[in-house]
Amino acid sequence: MxxxxxxxxxxxxxxxxxxxxxxxxxxxxxxxxxxxxxxxxxxxxxxxxxxxxxxxxxxGMIDTHRHTWQTPLRALCADWTLIDYLFGVRLGVSPAFEPDDVRLGNRLGALDALNSGVTTILDFSHCNNTPEHADAAIAGLRESGIRAVFGYGFFESNPAEPPHFADHAARVSDFARVADTHFSSRDALVTLGAALTEYGTLPFDTTRAEIMAARERDALIVMHTGCVWSLPTGVGELAAAGLLGPDQVHVHCNTLTDHEWQLMADHGAKLSISVETELNMGMGRPAFAAARRHGIEPTLSCDIVSLNTGDLFTQTRMGLAFQRWADTEALNLGGGDPTIVSITAHDALRWSTVNAADAVGMADRIGSLTPGRQxxxxxxxxxxxxxxxxxxxxxxxxxxxxxxxxxxxxxxxxxxxxxxxxTGADLPGLLTRADACAERVLGRIAASGRPLPGTPPQGWDAVIAASSELHQAP
Missing domain, CATH: 2.30.40.10 (Urease, subunit C, domain 1)
Incomplete structure (x- = not known):
């Protein structure tokens, strides 16, 4: 045989x-x-x-945005707002993760994806507190056997102790090290991406530097865009600077204007929607209708299992239900009833198959059961x-x-x-390790004296003010 x-x-x-x-x-x-x-x-x-x-x-299904490292903290922020998440996970939990925690999180999170039929993930890896953290994240993905784009996160977690990287240039240099050390072939199961720092939280030159570093290495770019209503989206600025393009997956996009959507469409930028996260954290309407108006093919994201599920069946079901409701709401409120659904189940499956394969730059390799594909x-x-x-x-x-x-x-x-x-995984052993990991991480946070989520009074106002001072458009 x-x-x-x-x-x-x-x-x-x-x-x-x-x-x-x-x-x-x-x-x-x-x-x-x-x-x-x-x-x-x-x-x-x-x-x-x-x-x-x-x-x-x-x-196999394709997830276009997943913070895989957070898997050991499943449902930690079930009742948090987005602002709570930013203070609690990004500024509280991330600094408490050691390289071994990230490795375990990525391995277990990738296995969680595989178990549910997700064969490819775009891993938005923004817990790279040190070079060792980035190396461990890649190791965890490879150990799982999943197909993945490792999106190197430039985000600074701002731990209480002085950070490992002295400045942003040092982070860009570490991205180059990761590219040269781990990604010699684009044919491997795990390939290189770059996860940008949120626009408006750093001066524009740093955003430009991250994009240029990614393009020098032919890395897929993923970024959170238009998910905070009180911050600029950056779409217009990126377009004006010649930095908006088809090599980018823009995640969420709830706050974009029609003009910004048109710029996205004109430049071939891709869209990832995190239905369950966006609805539960108060981020606004998932952007299916806006994408449809402008001819952009949506894709789906599980985002954070520190809140919600890690399977795309749930995201597809929720996304389809939401958009069918949104498409009939005005008719219902006017006393009418629909005679046909606006989106079919088959249409919705495109979000996590053919659309997603195109978004991650693998339309010729995955996304359909076509002879010649992987x-x-x-x-x-x-x-x-x-x-x-x-x-x-x-x-x-x-x-x-x-x-x-x-x-x-x-x-x-x-x-x-x-x-x-x-196959090939000691799942009971990994789950036992995940329980121990969560206990260690939460213990470190408790020892620091900082409660979770740790959102201070008027804390978000301070973030907005700091963003206004830092942001310098081209």
Whole structure:
């Protein structure tokens, strides 16, 4: 039997490729980590046969913005506002994380993603307190077996002790070290990205320096944009300076004006929406409607499991429900009823497959079950009550599926989850370590005498005032 050939036989194949469509019953042949054939029936003699009859076979899902390092603090900020999060996690928790904590967080967070059928993450890694933290974050991702873009965060966590990096130039220099040390090939499972410091919190020249450093290394750029109503978005300034572009994933974008949306569209910038975070932390309406008006294809983000879930089924379901409601609210309030839904389940699955693959610069590699693409594949079904029957495969994935229903997950043709269990991971041991990690981190914070979330009275007003003084547009 050829171990480098796998035949997924007899499933309902949701290809997300408009040329192939959805096969009610079909086979998927994988060879050397690549999809080589998709058809109703394939005559294959030598291959590892996996019977997926009664299951849905689909592309692996892609998360375009995840702070993976926070996984050991699951639900810590369940009742926090965004401002509480900025003070509590960014200024309180982050300084208390040591390199081993970041490594564990990234490994466990990536396994959490894989367990739920997320095969690729754009890791917004903004706990790089020292070079060792960045190295540990990359190690954690690689140990998990996930496909990832490691977004090196330039953010300064401002610990009580003097920071490791003397100035912003030292951080840019460490980004170059990380690029040269860890990322010699763009064909690896983990590739290089850059996570920018929020616009308006530093002088404009530092934003320019971060973008230029990323582009010198051909790194995907990810940045939080338009998520705080009292801070500038920077979209107009970036466009005027020639810095806005298609190599950027802009996250949230709740506060953008129509003019700023048009600039995003004109420059080919990408959009990541964190539905669960944005609705729960009071950040405004998720930007599906604005994206639609301006022809921008939305993508989805789990954002922070320190608040919410780490699976994209939930984000897709919430996003679809929100936008269907928003599209009918005016009609309802006027006494009318819709006669057709504004977005289908299949439309919504594009957010975390083909749209997301394009956003992370991998449209030619992942995002659909197209021959020639990498074999990032999920198989859902099994004994769960919600999985029988699956009359509408897209509807089943969006409305009926949970991580427990994900039976198999392949990344580049390798099983990361098989028969409902993660492969190659001591999950009980990792969970025990996660509990201990959380206890240590919270103990360090308590020893510092700072309560969580630690938002001081008028603290946000001080942040806004400081931003106004620092911000110098071009």
């Amino acid at each position: 050829a171990q480098d050939r796998i035949l997924l036989r007899g499933g309902t194949v949701l290809t997300m490729d408009p040329r192939l469509g959805t096969l009610t019953r079909g086979d998927v042949l994988i060879e050397n980590g690549v999809i080589v054939a998709v058809a109703p029936e394939l005559a294959v003699d030598e291959a590892e046969l996996v019977d997926v009859t009664g299951h849905v076979v689909a592309p 074999a990032d594949v999920i198989v859902t079904g099994g004994p769960g009550l919600s999985q029988h029957p699956h009359l509408d495969p897209a509807g089943t994935l969006v409305f009926q599926t949970t991580p427990d229903d994900v039976r198999h997950v392949l990344v580049a043709g390798r099983f990361a989850k098989r028969d409902g269990r993660l």
